[in-house]
Amino acid sequence: MNKFLYKQIDNIGLVLFRAVFGLLITIEAFGAIATGWVKRTLVEPPFTFNFIGFDFLQHLQGPGMYYYFVLMGIFGIFVMLGFKYRFSMIAYAIMWTCVYLMQKSSYNNHYYLMMLLCWIMAFLPANRWFSLDAKINPELKNPAMPRWVLLVLILQVWIVYTYASVAKLYPDWLNASMPALLMSSKSDFWLVGELLQEKWVHWCIAYTGLFFDLLIVPLMLWKRTRLLGFIISIFFHLFNSFIFHIGIFPYMSIAFALFFFSPEILQKRFLPKKKLYNEGEVIVPKHKNLIFGIFSIYFLFQIGLPLRHWFFKDDVLWTEEGHRLSWRMMLRSKSGSLTVFVVDKEKGERELYNYNSLLGSKQQGSVATKPDIMWQLAQKIKAIEAEKGRDVAVFMESRVRVNDGEFHPFTDPTVDLAAQEWHPFKHSEWILPSPDDYNKKPVKE
Known part of the structure; x- marks a missing residue:
């Protein structure tokens, strides 16, 4: 085991990935400002729906987030250049983790993956x-790294892709109706809009996505299929970038190829002056048990978290319980309507509550379908009314449809959500059971 994990190998793939990753996280930080993401998500709304338990992050929300993201971008540049690398990478990891945990209205799997990679890197x-660090301090310079570094990165990528593939094994994906729904909003795309509406294209997208996620890592691991896998990866991710506009994720995924190609090929293509390491020493660190223990626990969580929805009652596509942190990518489209009533406990008066005035436009789109956000809204309404001297109960009537199916009641309108506790690993009984045909498409007259 020591020989397998701690054998020294060439580090060219890692240092190249650091440079690319630094560039991408820099683009993510400055791009979030340029595209208005920071304004829409973290400045304009009076509050954000943070991950439950991280309410203290609300203090960051507001105009100061512009400076926050500029600072992140500067740290990203430092990571790219390898300047004060450890400090810069940890600083970016902390700041991005706070951004990730302080809002859920703009949830994206690549935000989660980026957070994990920041901490790993x-x-x-x-x-x-x-790197500038190695140039400034020649004693730091080393052409090698232990093999476990490469294994950790490959295993993380493998987990992401494998779970993304397994999650697609459900009817609406296998019968291509979900890809058809995804493509229905792309009809006005230049040159390919009409093509994307063809049924055979929907079937191609469904099964290319499923098998790509399942097989891309094995294809890249095997030398005979590596080049083929890389070409497929470029086409697949550039297609996703063009069609879905999902930020840096496709380019980060293409950069993962640096973990698979041989040092000789990478040196020839990118760093011809780099000294190649091929001595194969085995250097066992003093704290090997600590390293092994930390990453063992980490990967147990990475393997376990995407499975947790099986331990909740009902279907995750309906309840959303166990959806996040599970690599369930582009699997469902949900829309809903929400009506909120409050009852003054002292006067017994029931009134319609205009909750939209509390929310940004992005938040309004997610509050009607996400039960944890509904619960947080109920707590917020109760707190706001308490400041006015009123003790109220908060009731919500919600109707939801999944994958363009029919609308069905989603929440129990007789339950005071403001009086409920939130249990992250327990089913919320105020979520109504999923109808047997909840994703059945309505009949068009």
């Missing part, structure tokens, strides 16, 4: 070559 020796 923060503890890897990615600045020992092709």
